[in-house]
Amino acid sequence: MNKFRLIALTLVLALILPLGVVSAQDGPVTLRVLIHQNPPMVEFIEEFNARFTEANPNITVDLSVVNANDLATVTQTRLSAGDIDVIDIFGFSNSVQPYMSGATPPNWQVMIEAGLLLDLTDQPFLANYDPVSIQDSGMYNDTVYAINLGRVVYSGIYYNKDMFTEFGVEIPTTWDELVAACEVFTAEGIGCMTAGGADGWPIFVGAYGLLGSLFPDQAAYVEGLWTGDIKFNDEQSMVMWERMQIYARDMMERGASGIPGDAAPGRFASGAVAMFPGGSWYASAIESAEPDFDWGYIPFPGSDVVEDNQGWFGKYDQGWAIAAGSPNVEAALLYLEAFSEPENYQAFVDAVGFIPTQPTATLNTKIGGEIAQYLDNFRVGYEQYWVAPTGVGQWASPFASFFAPFNEWDDAAALADRAQSDLQSGLDEVSGS
Amino acid sequence: MTYPFGRGWQRVTPYLLLAPGLLLYFLIALGPSLATSLYSFTDASGVAGAPVNFIGLENYREFLFAGQAARDNIDALGRTIIFSVVVSSAQFGLGLLVAILLTQQLPGTRFFRTLFFMPVILGVVIQGLIWRLFLYPLGGPASKIVEMFGGYSEFLGSTDAFWWVIFVQIWANMGITMIIFIAGLQTISVDLYEAANIDGASAWQRFRFVTWPLLTPSVNTNLILNIIGSLQAWQLFLVLTGYRQGTQVLGYVIYAQGFGQTSGSVSNAFRQGYAAAASIVLFFLVLIIGMTAQYVLRRREERLLG
Numbered sequence: 158m159n160k161f162r163l164i165a166l167t168l169v170l171a172l173i174l175p176l177g178v179v180s181a182q183d184g185p186v187t188l189r190v191l192i193h194q195n196p197p198m199v200e201f202i203e204e205f206n207a208r209f210t211e212a213n214p215n216i217t218v219d220l221s222v223v224n225a226n227d228l229a230t231v232t233q234t235r236l237s238a239g240d241i242d243v244i245d246i247f248g249f250s251n252s253v254q255p256y257m258s259g260a261t262p263p264n265w266q267v268m269i270e271a272g273l274l275l276d277l278t279d280q281p282f283l284a285n286y287d288p289v290s291i292q293d294s295g296m297y298n299d300t301v302y303a304i305n306l307g308r309v310v311y312s313g314i315y316y317n318k319d320m321f322t323e324f325g326v327e328i329p330t331t332w333d334e335l336v337a338a339c340e341v342f343t344a345e346g347i348g349c350m351t352a353g354g355a356d357g358w359p360i361f362v363g364a365y366g367l368l369g370s371l372f373p374d375q376a377a378y379v380e381g382l383w384t385g386d387i388k389f390n391d392e393q394s395m396v397m398w399e400r401m402q403i404y405a406r407d408m409m410e411r412g413a414s415g416i417p418g419d420a421a422p423g424r425f426a427s428g429a430v431a432m433f434p435g436g437s438w439y440a441s442a443i444e445s446a447e448p449d450f451d452w453g454y455i456p457f458p459g460s461d462v463v464e465d466n467q468g469w470f471g472k473y474d475q476g477w478a479i480a481a482g483s484p485n486v487e488a489a490l491l492y493l494e495a496f497s498e499p500e501n502y503q504a505f506v507d508a509v510g511f512i513p514t515q516p517t518a519t520l521n522t523k524i525g526g527e528i529a530q531y532l533d534n535f536r537v538g539y540e541q542y543w544v545a546p547t548g549v550g551q552w553a554s555p556f557a558s559f560f561a562p563f564n565e566w567d568d569a570a571a572l573a574d575r576a577q578s579d580l581q582s583g584l585d586e587v588s589g590s
Numbered sequence: 591m592t593y594p595f596g597r598g599w600q601r602v603t604p605y606l607l608l609a610p611g612l613l614l615y616f617l618i619a620l621g622p623s624l625a626t627s628l629y630s631f632t633d634a635s636g637v638a639g640a641p642v643n644f645i646g647l648e649n650y651r652e653f654l655f656a657g658q659a660a661r662d663n664i665d666a667l668g669r670t671i672i673f674s675v676v677v678s679s680a681q682f683g684l685g686l687l688v689a690i691l692l693t694q695q696l697p698g699t700r701f702f703r704t705l706f707f708m709p710v711i712l713g714v715v716i717q718g719l720i721w722r723l724f725l726y727p728l729g730g731p732a733s734k735i736v737e738m739f740g741g742y743s744e745f746l747g748s749t750d751a752f753w754w755v756i757f758v759q760i761w762a763n764m765g766i767t768m769i770i771f772i773a774g775l776q777t778i779s780v781d782l783y784e785a786a787n788i789d790g791a792s793a794w795q796r797f798r799f800v801t802w803p804l805l806t807p808s809v810n811t812n813l814i815l816n817i818i819g820s821l822q823a824w825q826l827f828l829v830l831t832g833y834r835q836g837t838q839v840l841g842y843v844i845y846a847q848g849f850g851q852t853s854g855s856v857s858n859a860f861r862q863g864y865a866a867a868a869s870i871v872l873f874f875l876v877l878i879i880g881m882t883a884q885y886v887l888r889r890r891e892e893r894l895l896g
Contacts, residue, residue, distance in 0.1 A: 230849045233860065237638035251858070261859040264637065264850060271639035354747050355722065357832040414747025415727035424728075545858075548657025551835045558834075565749050565836055582658035 186216045186488045191235060192245040193225040197441040198475070201508035209495055216488050229264055236273045242483040243492055248294030248305045248473020250541035256383050259587040260544045266297060274302040275479040280490065282497035290514035293537070294473035304493065305476040306502075307511025310528055311436035311538060312366030312470035315443065318451040320347070320431045328455055330463045332400060338431070339408050348410025348430040353418030354563055360414070363434020364401055364557040365538050366457020369470040371397050372539075379542040382580060389555070389576035397555060398569040398576075400459060405560035406567075408432075414563045426450045437471070440510050440524035454527035468534030472541045474511060548586030550579025623873075629866035636848065636862035649867030663843060663868070667875065670821060670840040673756060674879075677823070678816035681760050685767025685812065690801075692768070693775045703772070707765035717762045718829025722746065725754065751831045759826055763819065767812050774808030775801070803894045810887040817883055821876045840875070844868045 192202060199222055206218040221241075223231045228245065235241035251263045268274055277283065278301045283291060286304055295303035321328065321338075324345060329335040339349035353359035371393060372378040381387030388394060410430050413421075422442035425433035428450075433439070434457060443452060458466040477496065479489045495501060499517050506513045510524045512532065520529050545553070552559060552575050559566050566572040630649055634642045654660055688706055692699045709717060725732050725745035736743050746754055778801060786796045802809075824841030831837055833846050845851065848865030850858040 226851065229860070233637055261635075261861060263859050264635070267635050267637045267640045267859070270641075271637050273637070273639060355832075357834055411742075412727040412744060412747070414744045415725065415730075416747075417722065547652060548659045550658030551662045553658075562744055562748060564834065579658045586657040 184215060186485050187219050188216050188243065188485055188488045188492060189219045189241050190243040191221045191223065191232060191241050193228040194222055195438065195509065198509045201505055205496065205501065209492060213491065236268065236480055239482050241480050242485045242489045244478050244480065246303050246476050246478045248476055249297065249303065250472065251544050253544060254380065256380060257544050259547050269297050269302055273481055275481045275486065277301045277304065277479070282494045285497045285499065285502070285515050287514050287516050290473065295476055303476040303478040304497065305473045305514050307474055307506055307509070307514055308471055308535065309437045309474045309511060310469040310471040311362050312369050312457050313437065313454045314363060314457055315425060315433040315435060315439070315452050315454050317428060317431050318453055320428070329458050330466060331458050331461050333461065335458050336403065342431045350408045350432045350434055351410050351413050351416060351421055351424050351430040352434060353416050353421035354414035355416055356418035357558060359418045359421060359435065360558040360563055361556040362436055363457060364404060365470055365540065366434070367400055367404060367459030368397060368539055368555055370457065370459035370465045373465060375470065375536065375539045376542050378539060383584070385584065389553070389580060390573035395569065395573055398573045401557040402560045402569045405557045405563055422446060437510055437524050437528060440522065454524060456531060468531050468536060469528065470536055470538035472537060546583035546587045549583025552576050553580035553583065626866045627870055629863050630870050632863040634863040636860045649864045652864065653868050653871060666838050666840050666843050669752070673839055674817060674820040676756050677759050677820040678813065681764050681767050681816050682812055684760065685764050686771050689768045689771030689775060693772055706768055709762045710765040714825040715829055717758065718826055721758045722830060746830050752837050755826050755830050758830060759820065759823055767816065770808050770812050771805065774805045778804045806891050806894050810891060813887060814880065814883060818876055818880050821879065840868065840872050844872065
């Protein structure tokens with residue numbers, strides 16, 4: 158064999174051998190998984206990954222955890238770089254509706270249309286999930302791109318049972334009762350409510366309940382705002398703004414605007430305040446802070462009518478999707494299949510407190526028990542429907558965090574007029590008038 | 591005049607030596623800048639593989655003229671200028687004062703130089719977290735101090751948050767200004783001060799007629815760095831206040847639009863073409879202010895130092 162042939166053979170072998178290694182499915186695989194920060198979820202997934210690797214010794218899971226606010230950015234970056242296999246994706250929401258002219262489609266839709274997410278439609282593990290949840294949160298153009306792992310409620314209030322008993326306060330079921338309860342605690346020198354205002358959004362999470370009890374059909378509410386049938390300064394909206402102001406100014410304890418989001422559950426559990434409006438995902442943090450603390454969870458009573466306050470508003474939370482360009486698709490599908498096994502899924506919802514999307518799973522957690530009584534009346538909330546028209550001003554949204562002390566507004570009527578004017582500006586822009 | 595590098599390889603060598611630096615500059619600085627300006631004429635989302643369409647000046651029209659959002663953008667531009675003026679002036683004045691104090695023959699100057707420079711070496715996130723803890727309104731150190739005087743503040747949770755971010759920005763960057771001034775002060779010959787003393791100059795006259803003119807190169811460097819740095823600053827807003835209505839500067843608007851962070855909770859659509867147009871507007875703002883400042887400062891330098 159002359160020198161030329163030897164070099165050619167070496168080159169050919171060098172090209173072929175690695176291909177053989179990559180294509181061998183029983184070879185070592187590093188499965189790259191991305192999730193958002195949620196302490197009980199991270200803890201569970203680390204344990205699950207260890208079990209998964211034990212059952213599949215050729216697969217090592219490389220888990221990345223990012224802040225929830227950064228999830229979309231990191232997902233996009235790593236998908237673009239081909240650097241991720243399994244991604245944590247929130248339930249599909251904020252779809253552009255036919256009446257939303259000129260609106261920008263949400264990120265998940267752009268990613269699907271760009272061919273970045275794998276088609277999961279024919280995967281057998283989908284049968285483990287409630288078809289409605291798949292339809293609502295992981296399907297686009299009749300194709301399934303994500304499985305959703307659970308719903309969360311964000312329209313409730315945690316309350317301190319011992320404190321309510323001590324001061325003889327009944328659990329509020331209407332707005333007036335809530336105002337009266339707060340007056341009792343405030344008179345006793347106890348803050349009525351707290352929230353993680355330093356992070357901005359936790360202040361208005363509770364206010365979604367107020368919004369929902371006054372506008373129960375949130376999809377119709379969003380459509381009404383777009384079509385002009387509902388205005389931010391009409392009679393019903395004025396009730397909302399006036400109550401939002403009371404919520405922000407009188408119900409929240411002094412200093413709530415400076416409390417970090419992850420510190421608020423601990424402050425409530427310490428007994429510093431009587432109530433804590435927040436999402437069901439805070440339950441595990443409250444339990445971790447004070448395991449013996451006795452708390453309950455009620456719908457935010459924003460309406461004067463008891464029946465209007467007997468339901469939850471929330472969203473589809475975390476789900477799984479697979480990068481279409483992943484070189485480890487088989488391992489990724491295996492991962493989702495294992496995760497979807499009923500016993501693993503049950504352990505997951507027990508750990509994180511999600512409302513299950515697998516019909517065979519049960520609500521075993523304390524927060525699950527609290528939510529269960531009104532679970533038949535669970536509705537997706539405003540945040541998941543709203544898409545802003547192009548050119549809309551910054552105040553065109555119904556959030557309590559705009560009021561002092563969290564922000565600059567101290568007159569409900571003035572804010573309502575400004576919110577409507579900011580909204581109308583965007584509507585005029587998209588209609589070309 | 592003969593060419594200084596000879597002939598043949600000797601003539602090519604300087605260009606070869608410059609090549610790696612130029613290549614890096616094109617790849618890391620000029621390339622992305624040019625790409626940003628091209629992006630600003632498209633509806634790019636930033637999602638790989640998504641279609642990108644040329645839409646002409648639509649992003650600029652939307653940013654500057656479309657509805658109330660455009661007026662909010664102009665407000666953000668105004669806040670950016672206020673932020674820049676206050677930060678640049680205060681950082682300059684404090685940096686100069688501290689540099690003069692720390693170049694005197696006083697005990698502990700090395701320690702204080704390190705202390706004042708230390709914030710510079712911390713990342714923005716660390717700087718922000720330190721001040722979030724310090725300004726915690728329910729029993730944090732700053733809260734205790736204010737309460738000692740019978741006052742109360744929600745600090746970063748109040749409508750004064752914008753001014754607290756300015757304060758932290760100055761704290762975080764004053765060290766660089768100080769170090770540049772110290773370097774400038776150390777180049778001034780002691781003989782000049784001795785001569786001024788013999789002539790009976792007061793401390794103020796020594797500063798006014800010796801230090802200040804001879805510090806001109808440092809003054810110019812600091813002013814330009816402070817102005818450009820503060821016009822582009824936004825990261826501390828992200829860490830300290832988040833995207834809150836009525837407080838954003840232009841840099842934060844660009845980030846929030848580009849990466850779907852405008853609602854405060856849910857992640858909205860990425861609008862990187864629009865964000866690119868906003869960043870080109872910011873670029874021209876920096877360019878106009880920076881060039882004007884440089885022109886004025888250079889004229890002053892020529893007048894003072896010849």
